Amino acid sequence: MENKYTFFENVFDVVRQIPYGKVTSYGAIAKYLGSAKSSRTVGYAMNASHQLIPKIAAHRVVNRNGMLTGKHHFGGNEMQQSLEAEGHIIIDDKIQNFSTHYWDPTIELAI
DNA sequence: GAGGTGACGACCC
């Protein structure tokens, strides 16, 4: 039986499970899906996530440094405001205490 | 059908 779920679908599924107030990285999701080097595709999936209904918490996904590299794709500082609303502190487009709020799917979802 | 691109990350000088 063919697995209809693409890498894309799996990415969305993981992002939907990110708890409120938590964040993760593109690479962590890619790694969880078994393709640690596919982080670029995860980023592309986030780009496509804007047309999903309902929208997924793409703002909770940042790069491995905790930097909001994708905020321009949200339009303005919407991404930053969303994160701040969840209790995060953003300075210079970077999440402070990133490791404290880090949510690792490879651990939390434990394949 | 083929080549270029991208919200990344890891490796190699």
Add this chain to the structure above:
DNA sequence: TGGGTCGCCACCT
């Protein structure tokens, strides 16, 4: 330490 390169997967032209 830091700049350059490759890999991966899906989309666009």
